[in-house]
Amino acid sequence: MSGRRSNGDSSVYFSEADGKWHGWVTVGVKANGAPDRRHRQGPEEAGVRAKVKELEKLRDAGRTRKAGRAPTVEQWLTTWMDTACARKVADGTMAPRTLDDYRSKCRLYLFPGIGKHRVDKLAAEHLDAMYLDMLRRKLSSGTVLKTHRIISRALKVAMQRDLVHRNVATLVEPPSAAEVEIDPLNQTEAKAVLAEAGRRRNGARWSVALAEGLRQGEALGLRWKYLDLERGVMKVWWQLQRLTWQHGCEDPHACGAGHHRKGCKAGCKQHAKLKNGCPRPCPKGCKAHAKVCPQRTGGGLVFREPKGKNKRLAPIPPPLVPILKAHRKKQLQERLAAGELWEEHDLVFCQENGRPIDPRMDWEEWKDILQTAGIRDARVHDGRHTAGTLLIESGVSPRVVMEILGHSSMRMTQRYTHVGSALANDAAKRMGDALWG
Template sequence: MSGRRGNGESSVYYSEADGKWHGWVTVGVKPNGSPDRRHRMGADETVVRAKVRELERQRDAGKTRKAGRPPTVEQWLTTWMDTACARKVADGTMSPRTLDDYRSKCRLYLFPGIGKHRVDKLAAEHLDALYLRMIKQGLASGTVLKTHRIIARALKVAMQRDIVTRNVATLVEPPQAAEEEIEPFSQAEARALLAEAADRRNGARWSVALALGLRQGEAIGLRWKYLDLDNGVAKIWWQLQRLTWEHGCEDAHACGAKHHRKGCKATCKQHSKLKNGCPKPCPKGCTAHAKTCPERRGGGLVFRVPKGKNKRLAPIPPPLVPLLKAHRKEQLRERLAAGGLWEENDLVFCQPNGRPIDPRQDWEEFKDVLEAAGLRDARVHDNRHTAGTLLIEAGVSPRVVMEILGHSSMRMMQRYTHVASVLANDAAKRMGDALWG
């Protein structure tokens, strides 16, 4: 390994110019096609030769990092979300709301917690310390687990692309998320809810929620062409979601420095405090959030494929069929009254002008129904849990319930084990009857 070599072999030589030993190792090829030569130097020949041999071992084992300075954790997470994750959103393999959640967790926890570490210098101890801080702050165990999964997935991609040689997240025992505690309505409460909603506009919306166990987006995104009232079957093939707006203006400001024009490093909260505003304001008048951008894109209410088991069939209970038929007649009367203002979307539940119901508006209506019915406060999603609970209490097989609700695994059914006592008591009574009459 002595002397200068131009055939791709390693070389070690002494330079009288600086009085140092220099070693060069070819580890691969750069993106432009030129050889990727790595340099090692020192005052002692033995030390430099050892460094060269170590670099050769890394090269032969395929563990040399790419040329250039490795990014920080924050830089890599940003690149990963803006490229790999954004591509998956574009081709439909990732939900936009999932990417929104990634960005939120990164901004709130990963960037301030470990973002300044170089990605190749990140250690398992750094992750342990981050999770400990999050737990001490009183954050839910599910939030800590989701944060761990995000950094683990990002490092997996970094390893696949030779940015790091190992995924340190695999060296950390994942935080255990507490089992979600559900609070379904009792049968009496569910009937009280339906009684209150019966005379309201779109009152059948809550009958569908409790009878079919639909998610909010699946219910307000249900369309007539997917309802077969003659055969009593609903095709749950789509859901309505509100997506976050993105800037369409290249020079726009947004929440976070990376969306601001060059020269402005203020976040949205800081922006309002700047006396003279941004030094380089957007020429199109775009100020802070993407929703104000005149060329915004990608947001608003959109139809998307449901999560979990897609395109499932849900049987409609017979008593619900006449309710839906009556609802359809009422909707036709509204359509005639709206005239040219009607916007046809084929929605089962819509605004008086045919436009989709915003999830927030749907949430507010549910809260109003609860208050009027004298029921405790609850989430819209608790209707879905109520449907699962009532089916289990009625003796329906958990496997069948899983199919009706569209769960991806039986593990999701564990949350309904609180109704086991009802069935167990019935089983004990039957056993007593069998043994002692």
């Protein structure tokens, strides 16, 4: 064996044992403190020296991959969500619902689409093929765009941690999200909702929804100490959200709940309550059953502060003040009737025992109000769109509407301007008068 030394700690030598040239380059230090040396080999000395020089360039530029086999995309996404994203949720810089959405998009699209590729071997054409498949399956462009943003953010962190040399997601142009069409209630329909809601317990909940344009979670998380009925101002500082349960056990298939065992049948009692049943065997990483895991974590109803401009002050319309005062009086009577069963959360809208209202129950109440009032079907969130539309039609400046609703950009508020038909019709009439008298 004859040895030759290259620059620094690199070495190139010929091995008589296998008749090949070998090159070694020290690129750093391993986690255990030992030198991280990389190997290159070939039949020709010149070829091996070229490989050594290329590896040295990568080392000097800080672009060498970490030691060991690179993880698959599925493995890296799982690690990224369970560590970096989970930490951001813990320190409040990421909303728990955002991480829930990440997990859902990964399970439904990213894992099946590109999960088996090694993260350092992922190419732009792999992403193009996945997005094309999603669009052919009639998924919305908004869903594809969200999926693209998730993999792009994950690869950005992978690049920062030397798992990949570049973020291939930046080489792909994702589809633009289509503008979501809003379908608010008109003024007559809104008044019919208020009339029907006024006959019900917690009817003021829907007066607040249509007058203030609160999101569902903001309305259900509203607390009395943040309402100043004398000054006519409310602080939208908290929201109620239902988070998805996560398994606390190491192996979901061996979960103490029992029904994660392989070979379980969709007809068994444990799966009777699941909408889509359960395949046999239950797929690895299945989240549908985490809610029955004895060690489940992170789910259920929680209160949390909204982010950014969503935390805001909102003026209360004068006619709404006596409605809220009457509602508070009825709630105090319910509290006395409940006695020791009352759970104090200081909620403006709650159950008869003071506990928070489940968003699902709230949704069912809204649907029942619409049906009883003889009004077309609409989403709970359409109440927020109704508030924005009525404000615009009443001549309120879009900038003011943006502040009241807590929009992060004027673009979101401008969605209501094209439905303000009353103003548009008035403008057309004025133009007609100006031109033709």
